[in-house]
Amino acid sequence: MIDEKKTSEAARKQDQNYINNALVDVYDNIMRFEEQQIRGSRFRDINARELHIVHAIGLHDHKTTSQVAREFRMSKGTLTAHLNNLERKGYIERHRNPDDRRVINLGLTSKGRLLYRVHDAFHRRLVNSFLAGMDDDDRQLIKQALMNLEEFLDEAQKK
Amino acid sequence: MIDEKKTSEAARKQDQNYINNALVDVYDNIMRFEEQQIRGSRFRDINARELHIVHAIGLHDHKTTSQVAREFRMSKGTLTAHLNNLERKGYIERHRNPDDRRVINLGLTSKGRLLYRVHDAFHRRLVNSFLAGMDDDDRQLIKQALMNLEEFLDEAQKK
DNA sequence: GCCAGATAGTTTGAACATCAAACTATTTAT
DNA sequence: ATAAATAGTTTGATGTTCAAACTATCTGGC
Numbered sequence: 259m260i261d262e263k264k265t266s267e268a269a270r271k272q273d274q275n276y277i278n279n280a281l282v283d284v285y286d287n288i289m290r291f292e293e294q295q296i297r298g299s300r301f302r303d304i305n306a307r308e309l310h311i312v313h314a315i316g317l318h319d320h321k322t323t324s325q326v327a328r329e330f331r332m333s334k335g336t337l338t339a340h341l342n343n344l345e346r347k348g349y350i351e352r353h354r355n356p357d358d359r360r361v362i363n364l365g366l367t368s369k370g371r372l373l374y375r376v377h378d379a380f381h382r383r384l385v386n387s388f389l390a391g392m393d394d395d396d397r398q399l400i401k402q403a404l405m406n407l408e409e410f411l412d413e414a415q416k417k
Numbered sequence: 418m419i420d421e422k423k424t425s426e427a428a429r430k431q432d433q434n435y436i437n438n439a440l441v442d443v444y445d446n447i448m449r450f451e452e453q454q455i456r457g458s459r460f461r462d463i464n465a466r467e468l469h470i471v472h473a474i475g476l477h478d479h480k481t482t483s484q485v486a487r488e489f490r491m492s493k494g495t496l497t498a499h500l501n502n503l504e505r506k507g508y509i510e511r512h513r514n515p516d517d518r519r520v521i522n523l524g525l526t527s528k529g530r531l532l533y534r535v536h537d538a539f540h541r542r543l544v545n546s547f548l549a550g551m552d553d554d555d556r557q558l559i560k561q562a563l564m565n566l567e568e569f570l571d572e573a574q575k576k
Numbered sequence: 577g578c579c580a581g582a583t584a585g586t587t588t589g590a591a592c593a594t595c596a597a598a599c600t601a602t603t604t605a606t
Numbered sequence: 607a608t609a610a611a612t613a614g615t616t617t618g619a620t621g622t623t624c625a626a627a628c629t630a631t632c633t634g635g636c
Contacts, residue, residue, distance in 0.1 A: 273560055277548070277563060280566075281443065284563070307593085323613070324612090332594080334615080335615070337614095342615095355613095358602075361612090362613075381437050381441075384569065388436065388440070397436075400559065401432055405439075407439075409546075410543065411446045411447065483583090483584060495622070495623050496585095517631075520584055577636105578635100580634090581634090582633075583630100586627105586630100588626085588627080591623085593622080595619090599616070602612080603610105603613100605611090
């Protein structure tokens with residue numbers, strides 16, 4: 259461990275503490291903000307969960323119910339309930355797959371696609387703010403940090 | 418917009434995309450991992466929500482019910498329910514405040530303090546992995562990015 | 577000191593999310 | 607042709623959440 263930096267050990271700890279709290283708060287804040295944005299838009303009848311399901315269904319993927327349920331670590335029954343609501347509100351469509359009539363392929367209606375694009379634009383603004391004033395090297399560093407974190411979680415998950 | 422970098426526009430977009438997805442996944446993965454860790458420990462009867470309430474109550478803060486509820490953007494009634502469970506399971510204590518007998522000051526039992534420390538250690542490992550191989554300058558950059566994000570969310574929140 | 581709000585926390589009743597298990601329709605393998 | 611497997615839905619139970627009513631206590635003006 260090299261110790262030539264002028265930053266004190268105490269300051270390092272403080273930074274780590276800040277980063278810790280910020281990491282934990284990030285998602286809550288993003289979720290809260292997403293929900294708030296959507297409440298003030300034409301998509302008043304959507305909550306954060308439903309928004310993310312619409313996002314997961316995506317524009318061109320024709321995903322199945324089981325695929326999306328797995329993605330959200332949610333039982334198939336629970337997803338069915340959400341899909342019923344989203345279908346009733348006019349955001350998604352179910353298409354019975356003609357090659358295997360057990361499976362349902364999911365798609366977005368035009369209203370659903372509009373919501374998708376609004377949400378997508380929001381996330382682009384979010385990431386832009388996150389990376390404000392940074393050059394390519396900086397971006398690589400951020401990316402590396404996130405990759406470290408993912409690897410840590412993946413490794414630990416495997417035990 | 419300066420354009421002297423050798424990194425192509427496409428690669429930049431790809432990085433931003435990665436960062437976007439990683440940011441969104443981070444919290445879910447952390448939560449899932451926390452829950453999994455706790456399930457495999459002596460604190461089997463705790464879920465992620467309760468863990469975070471124990472963390473918020475903290476070691477020495479004597480917070481009130483209302484303070485903690487506000488922190489979690491949760492109604493007082495909901496928090497009361499969680500506190501009942503946590504008290505029953507032996508993690509927290511309620512202390513009626515003698516100066517103002519309406520207020521309850523919350524504290525952790527020794528079991529609660531133990532859980533707090535286990536969780537705290539987990540988060541330190543997490544942040545260490547996140548910052549693996551980084552020097553002070555790198556850390557400052559990460560901190561700056563997270564501050565950017567917080568500011569963006571705060572500003573936007575105010576509308 | 578005494579009453580009218582204000583405040584802290586609890587209780588209650590309803591709505592919703594969630595899961596596991598049973599169920600229906602369909603496909604695959606033997 | 608039938609048994610087993612699979613995709614999705616339904617069902618019943620449980621848990622989380624909120625808002626509103628409620629209880630106990632405190633504070634400010636008289």
